[in-house]
Amino acid sequence: MTDPRFEDITVGDALPALTKPPITEIQLVRYSGASGDFNPIHTVHQAGVDSGNGGVITHGMVIMGFVGQMITDWVRPDQVRRFGVRFTGISRPGDEITVSGKVVEKYEADGEQRVRCEVEAVDQTGHRKVKGEFVAAL
């Protein structure tokens, strides 16, 4: 984490981006076991075909997890008050995901100084997978 200070932040500031190594099929197997989401469309090729996706696709929550990593590279987990995403596209093994974000609001609430930030995750071609936002107390 980088310990950002409320007074040093300006609305519009970009957050440090995170580019992940390409997603692998093994990573999806590991994530299935870790999360307990054993939906076969993420690990069994034929199920991915039967679902109309042509093969296995990434759990949306893997991409949200990457976004979460970017957030907690910037602030500590206990500073995050809210974190939400909308899943806008599917990802596949081989996709290289980059997470970026920016500060869109500074405000005070519940006696805390908070920032609201927009975040998104895109693949190597710029296709967006996730769009969301989070609130952190600084």
Added chain:
Amino acid sequence: MLDHSYIGKKLPLIRYQVDASKIRELAMALGDDNSLFLDKEATQAAGYPDIIAPLTFPTLFRFWGGTPAGAETRALLGEMGADLLRVLHGEEEYEYFGTLSPGDDITGELEIVSIDRKEGSAGPMDMVRTRATYRDQHGAVKVIARATMVVRW
């Protein structure tokens, strides 16, 4: 057509005991090497009593903490009449009231909040909104998780 009688219905309780191994397992599956998730000594040096769970850890509660009767959302959607191969995860949101650490004994109540029909370009879709409130062993709310599942036909 989904069975709308599930809206607001009391569903089986979710029970989940947070432990260090699952926190590490999730962080490692995501490739997140943040020492706060992995290293107790480093976390204590940063002023915390124990390691902390990554932000998306509450997703484990409904998958691993459901009863065989099925508090897990997809199993529920199956009971409600959805074709599980055509279910998409639309949205996920967490509202945090503290961090999760080993020893937290979580109880969760999941409820179907609403079902809304939308006409998409590829046919009708039902937007199923769920909310789960997770409390620790002291009764304190730790996190509220909201999700939207998209059921295509």
